[in-house]
Amino acid sequence: MASVDHPNVTDWLTGVGTVGTLLFAVVTLAWDQWQRRRDRKRLQADQVSAWFISSNEDDSAVTILNTSGAPVYQVVVSPVYMKGDGHLFDGRQLNQTRRRTIGVLPPGQFRVSVDPFDNGMLRHPAVEIAFTDSSGRYWCRSGLGKLTALRKSPVTYYNLDSFGWGTVDMPESKSAIST
Structure with a gap:
């Protein structure tokens, strides 16, 4: 065997x-x-950001930076603030009239005037920016800089009902948005 x-x-x-x-x-x-x-x-969304350069009763302005090689679209700039306890209000929680909408944001650095912003007690100003990238994807960068993909357009995300698309001027201008 x-x-x-x-x-x-x-x-x-x-x-x-x-x-x-x-x-x-x-x-x-x-x-x-x-x-x-x-x-x-x-890749493109990572290269779009915004921050306050001044925030007072006389002049409130935001810098928007797009270092990608392509424009972004349907840009919604929302001044927001963080309370002293660290709670960050998102752009959907604040007054819609403070927002700026930009139809097309080309590559570059731009200064955008915004309505005067009352810092108030223990409030730190920040900027939330939502936009559509050149591939049609929707994004939102929070006031703390966190980038999040959105499932809907910035217009729908903020429930904008009445607005006009502003434009940006050349980066060298003092105020780079006209509405």
Whole structure:
């Protein structure tokens, strides 16, 4: 009678290790591809930001920076503020008349005048900016700088019902928005 070799523990461990290594490589490759796709989608949005340069009763202004090589669209600039306890109000919670809307924001740095902003006690001014990138994706950068993909356009996100698209002037001008 012929003897049958049964796999020993070493053979089993070698097989499990090989399958485990292969599975790890496939998962790592898939994760890497997902991150690259995400980074490509965010590439332009990561290069758009805004911040206050002055905030007082006489002159309130915001700088908007688009360092990408393409314009962004349907830009909604919302002055917001953070309370002393760290709570940040988002642009949907504040007065709609304080917002500025810009139809097309080309690459560059722009100064945008906004309505005077009352800092009040223990309130720190910030800027929230929402826009559509050149690929048609919607984004919002919070007053703390966090970039979030939106599921709807900036107009729908802020529930804007009556507004006009402003334009920006050349970056060298003192006030870079006209409505």
